[in-house]
Amino acid sequence: MTGEIIIAPSILAADFARLGEEITAIDTAGADWIHCDVMDGHFVPNISFGADVIKAIRPTTTKIFDVHLMIAPVDPYLEAFAKAGADVITVHAEAGAHLDRSLQAIRALGKKAGVSLCPSTPESAIEYVLDRLDLILVMTVNPGFGGQSFLESQFAKIERIKAMIGDRPIRLEVDGGITRDNAAAVAAAGADTLVAGSAVFRGKSGAAYAANIAAIRTAAETGRVPKRQENAVQPMRLGEGARIR
Numbered sequence: 001m002t003g004e005i006i007i008a009p010s011i012l013a014a015d016f017a018r019l020g021e022e023i024t025a026i027d028t029a030g031a032d033w034i035h036c037d038v039m040d041g042h043f044v045p046n047i048s049f050g051a052d053v054i055k056a057i058r059p060t061t062t063k064i065f066d067v068h069l070m071i072a073p074v075d076p077y078l079e080a081f082a083k084a085g086a087d088v089i090t091v092h093a094e095a096g097a098h099l100d101r102s103l104q105a106i107r108a109l110g111k112k113a114g115v116s117l118c119p120s121t122p123e124s125a126i127e128y129v130l131d132r133l134d135l136i137l138v139m140t141v142n143p144g145f146g147g148q149s150f151l152e153s154q155f156a157k158i159e160r161i162k163a164m165i166g167d168r169p170i171r172l173e174v175d176g177g178i179t180r181d182n183a184a185a186v187a188a189a190g191a192d193t194l195v196a197g198s199a200v201f202r203g204k205s206g207a208a209y210a211a212n213i214a215a216i217r218t219a220a221e222t223g224r225v226p227k228r229q230e231n232a233v234q235p236m237r238l239g240e241g242a243r244i245r
């Protein structure tokens with residue numbers, strides 16, 4: 001599960017009234033994975049969608065569903081998300097006392113197991129579960145909302161986790177405020193899986209999504225920030241298109 005750069009658009013920034021069409025559009029536009037942000041209004045201060053929505057959108061693409069559970073408790077719901085069609089299930093290190101048990105449960109369901117760390121959580125929180133992991137998600141904003149600014153403080157954590165991973169087959173994912181302007185830097189720090197919501201869905205057309213995904217991928221793969229094209233969609237203001245739902 002490691003290797004090349006993976007771009008995973010977060011459907012939190014999609015038009016929920018046309019979610020199926022939006023997923024088809026990002027699939028066609030070159031998304032590698034589909035990132036699904038599940039929020040419960042308790043672990044994070046926002047509510048998004050649950051397993052029934054994931055089940056409903058699952059037939060719209062064959063791409064990997066990367067399901068980020070921002071919920072607590074999480075263990076009672078793992079089976080529902082597995083049955084709904086999640087391929088990767090990521091839980092938060094902060095969401096319960098028994099991370100090791102949650103990760104074992106995800107693998108027992110036949111899914112890839114991920115753990116996510118909030119910006120204030122040190123990498124030591126996952127030191128003793130590394131061998132249970134297929135993915136580590138470093139939150140580069142405080143979880144709960146799209147359209148926030150990338151936290152520069154997380155570069156050091158990305159670098160340290162990259163070193164911790166060593167040659168284990170674990171993907172290192174970053175999520176929050178990822179754009180074409182910082183994709184090169186997060187990849188240089190060690191990230192190989194980039195989640196982007198507002199930076200992909202700005203422009204509101206399949207052509208814009210394709211250009212946005214390509215720009216993020218080019219920056220991450222080459223280490224260069226791609227020049228903006230003429231007719232490129234203008235930068236989005238904080239919160240636009242990624243409103244609190």
Ligand SMILES: O=C(CO)[C@@H](O)[C@H](O)COP(=O)(O)O
Nearest residue numbers: 143144146147176177197198
């Ligand atoms: O999980 C989250 C927020 O909690 C993220 O997936 C965001 O949805 C990413 O959105 P942008 O920061 O890219 O707009």
